[in-house]
Amino acid sequence: MIFPSTMGQFSVYLRQDDKYVLYSGKNERFTERHREALHDIGVSQVFILPQHKELYDRYVEENLGRILNDEDLPLRERAGVLYNASVELMRDTFETSLPMPLGHKQFERLTELVRYSASFLTMERALKAVAGFISHDYKTFTHSVQVFVYVLSILSTYDLDKETLVQSGLGAILHDLGKARIPKYILYKPGSLTDEEREQVNAHPVLGVSMCAQLPLSSHATNTILFHHERMDGKGYPTKLKGEDIPLCVRVASVCDVYDMLITNKPYAQALRPYEALKMMRDGMKGAFDLDVYKRLITVLSGAEII
Numbered sequence: 493m494i495f496p497s498t499m500g501q502f503s504v505y506l507r508q509d510d511k512y513v514l515y516s517g518k519n520e521r522f523t524e525r526h527r528e529a530l531h532d533i534g535v536s537q538v539f540i541l542p543q544h545k546e547l548y549d550r551y552v553e554e555n556l557g558r559i560l561n562d563e564d565l566p567l568r569e570r571a572g573v574l575y576n577a578s579v580e581l582m583r584d585t586f587e588t589s590l591p592m593p594l595g596h597k598q599f600e601r602l603t604e605l606v607r608y609s610a611s612f613l614t615m616e617r618a619l620k621a622v623a624g625f626i627s628h629d630y631k632t633f634t635h636s637v638q639v640f641v642y643v644l645s646i647l648s649t650y651d652l653d654k655e656t657l658v659q660s661g662l663g664a665i666l667h668d669l670g671k672a673r674i675p676k677y678i679l680y681k682p683g684s685l686t687d688e689e690r691e692q693v694n695a696h697p698v699l700g701v702s703m704c705a706q707l708p709l710s711s712h713a714t715n716t717i718l719f720h721h722e723r724m725d726g727k728g729y730p731t732k733l734k735g736e737d738i739p740l741c742v743r744v745a746s747v748c749d750v751y752d753m754l755i756t757n758k759p760y761a762q763a764l765r766p767y768e769a770l771k772m773m774r775d776g777m778k779g780a781f782d783l784d785v786y787k788r789l790i791t792v793l794s795g796a797e798i799i
Contacts, residue, residue, distance in 0.1 A: 500551040502544035506530075512539055549580045553601065557608040571621035574609055575637065581605055582633035582665065590672035593703045606640070606661045613641060614648035614657065620796035628763050630756040632671050632679070640665040642748035645792045646785065647741070656712060660741035663709075663716025667745055670700030670717075682759040694729050697721060712741045720745045725779035743782040747789055750777070766799045 501519060505512040515538065516522060530538070540548050552559070552573060559565065559573050581601060589598045612618055622641055627634040643664040647657055671679060674696055678689045685693065700717045709717075719733060719742045726734035728746075738746075754769035764772065770790060773781060793799045 500548065502540050502547045502551070505539040505541075506535060507537070507539060549577070553577050553581060553605065556605060560608055560612040567617060567621045568624065570612065571618065572625055574612060575622055575625040575641075578605060578609065578637040578640070578665070579627075579634055582636050586633045586672055590669070590703070593705065594666075594669065594707060596707065599704075599707050602665065603658075603662060606665060607658050609640075610644060610654065610657045610661055613644040613661075617796075619645045619792055619798075623796050623798050628756050630753070630758045632668055635752055635756065636665050636668055638752045639667060639745065639748045642752065642789070642792075643741075643744050645796075646744050646748065646788050649788050649792065650740070656741075659710040659712035660716060660744070663713035663741060664745050664748070666700065666704065666713065667717050667720045667749065668696065668700065669703055670696030670698065672703070673699045680759050684760075694721075697730055712739070715739050715742050716745045720749055722746065723780040724782055727780070738782075740785075743785050747773075747781050747785045750781075751789060766793060770799070 500522070503514060503518050504516045504522070506515045507513075516526065556574070556577055560570050562570070585594070585598055585602065589595060613622070619641065626638055626641075640661055644657060644661050647660055652660075671693075674692055678685065678692060681689070697718050697720065701714060704714070704717065719728075719731070719738060722728035722731065722733040722738050722742065723746070724735055724738065724743070726732050750773060751766075751769055754764045754772060755766055757763045770786075770793075773786065790799070
């Protein structure tokens, strides 16, 4: 996906039979004339070198708002770009930026991505379009993105202003940031955790907030990171908040967090089907979740034909 009047730090190739032919070089401006010429000869795909993938991913990220607002592009195609760009940015965040405190530049990238995504994800049929890209194999960065998608889908059913959606979405995509400081052998352990290991895992909300201490996080975002394991019955952690004392954005995030964990394969548990996950949340975790939020999750999943 290349846009007119933009430059990428990668070369673009056309495929001719079994060969790849250079079409435009690095830092060469791609114009409307380029696109028309490709259209005239029936070219619908262009290619980049494997070593330029990271540069191309950054190009897509920088043009994400333009892509998501382009109604000439099919909704599913825009959804795929959004999902993949979000996953790549979160992968980069977890694998290269952490476990050091989250830096301002990375935070700005994440904020921009969430801001561009918020309008798209609150559109009718957006979740249905994204659903085909959802991963069912657990990785912290894909889980973070998927919780973010579900959170905005549910929050769009409330009468909330755009900035509240953005800040709640930012908290959702960063909710497991603290897991970057938990040893991977614990996070992906196939058997039961020891008491000491469980204590380390349960520290991740506090660790996550501490890693964002120098950033201008709103209360919506901070609360989501810190309290997403609190439960309506007061049996959660780290502070055993209860009922309406838990902010709405957090109650939504906690439902989405558990749902996504249940529908993904992990070393210690196989993925459940969506309706099985919802049944377990209803029957096996009674009192844990805001019932209205749970019902809204069912509504948005049903509307997206996931259940």
